[in-house]
Amino acid sequence: MYYKKRFAMADIELLSVVALLQDLPEQGLVRGQVGTVVETLAPGVFEIEFCDEQGRTYAMASLKSDQLMRLHHEPIHQAA
Secondary structure, three states: OHHHHHHHHHHOOOOOEEEEOOOEHHHOEOOOOEEEEEEEEEOOEEEEEEEOOOOOEEEEEEEEHHHEEEOOOOOOOOOO
């Protein structure tokens, strides 16, 4: 579990596209919504911008890496 959390934190960086892993009703966000990392606030803490299809920001949230999953748009080559 420690390795998984450590790997996930290292995997998220500035401009990473991420998805929420949990609902955040106080911020009007639900699990699965997609955002972009726009700032690293502290180790494992990121400012995420959520935009609509026209590029208009509808939410900003400071989130921990364990609340996020990085999304990939191309194949990831991993060592066996």
